Amino acid sequence: PKYVVSTTLDSADWNGTTLLRGDAVEEVTALKERLDGEIQMHGSGGLARTLLAHDLIDTLHLHVFPVVLGTGFRLFAEGARPTAFRLTESTVTGKGVALHTYERAGRPTYGSYA
Template identity: 70%
Template sequence: MATLSLTQFLTLDGVHQAPGGPEEDTGDGFDQGGWSVPYDDEDFGRFMTEVFRRPTAFLLGRRTYEIFAGYWPQQTDPDDPVASKLNGLPKYVASTTLTHADWPTTTVLGGDVAQEVADLKGGLQGEIQMHGSAGLARTLFAHDLIDTLHLLVYPVVLGKGRRLFAEGVTPSAFRLTDTRTTGTGVAIHTYELAGRPTYGSF
């Protein structure tokens, strides 16, 4: 059985929207895209290279799939650790609007997404990776289907934008398994799902 991991870029106030560029996602009038770019450094690159050594498949939401499919197929350097995996490994995109995918080795999951992802985890081995895809992630959180979180927390507050852990998210507990900080101040935390929160009183 495969595990499912999520790698997500977040601001200090929890915003995940459009980290990579001004035009990446302007939904709801968001005009602060590209907020992660000034913090790119060698430490960040090393971490991402480590992440992309591990997957056996990828799971993407429709918006992230469209962003990736518009860029990565043109990156053909076989020594690029990200491009070689994204272009070569199986990819699954969860969407009720896509009927087919042009990016080779991509399958569209168009039914009950929670059930399809559960079946996918049961039928594969290794690590299925999600990158971005926060809308899909929120659905999967509700069904305890995400096993590992890699949260890259950037030292910036935006005050608006879509948040990963929005109002109504399923209460969940996680166990911190790794943490590091890049030279530009990005805190990288890795968590494993640990069930439901427990409560007490002081």
């Protein structure tokens, strides 16, 4: 199944798709409570920031590309609540893209990242 969080769509006509139009935090919280297994989110930095701020993301899969663009949006918003993640997997592709997987590790303790 596919769930689309949107404030602009009126319908989602894709096969197997459910449109989530309410408050994203409430909708995703309810989805996590009623579904077993993994829920993935792709392609929305704004939604990721919202879900991170409400402790609704357990694992981050970050792809770090070897380019500097100079502009763009931050994944971790200014003033974001400190949250610790633990690196669980890391690899580099032949093109130099670093693929990192981090899992939630609770609240950070200062000085614990050396």
